Amino acid sequence: MKRLAFKMKLHEGQMNAYKSRHDQLWPELKKLLKDSGVSEYSIFLDEETNTLFAFQKVVGDGGSQDLADNPIVKKWWDFMADIMEVNPDNSPVSIPLEEVFYME
Numbered sequence: 001m002k003r004l005a006f007k008m009k010l011h012e013g014q015m016n017a018y019k020s021r022h023d024q025l026w027p028e029l030k031k032l033l034k035d036s037g038v039s040e041y042s043i044f045l046d047e048e049t050n051t052l053f054a055f056q057k058v059v060g061d062g063g064s065q066d067l068a069d070n071p072i073v074k075k076w077w078d079f080m081a082d083i084m085e086v087n088p089d090n091s092p093v094s095i096p097l098e099e100v101f102y103m104e
Contacts, residue, residue: 001039001057005097008052014083015045018052021080029072038064052084053097 010018022043033041037060044053056064067073068091077090085093 001059003099003102004056004058005099006054006094007097008054008092008094009085010045010050010052011083011085012050014050015047017083018045018080021083026072026076029076032067032070032072033064036060036064036067054094 037058038056039059040055040057041064042055044055045051046053064073068089074090077086077092080086080092081090087093
């Protein structure tokens with residue numbers, strides 16, 4: 001199992017909308033993530049900087065970042081585009097983070 005982390009940026013004042021949308025995560029998106037090998041997925045918010053920190057445990061070679069061509073993922077990106085920084089295709093601006101320490 002591998003661990004992946006990345007950061008994204010939330011627009012000012014959008015914490016409640018972001019949390020609410022994830023509290024109601026679409027069942028088909030959750031199934032897609034699980035079927036793609038994502039066994040755990042957490043997102044944390046640094047309220048001072050509006051930086052989102054995402055962490056995943058993944059079985060296999062992929063992760064959520066490899067699902068860009070899936071119509072469910074594209075629909076989710078469109079749904080989230082108004083409250084966070086996105087690329088021209090509405091995918092979140094996502095910066096991978098290198099693991100520098102791990103304790104088991």
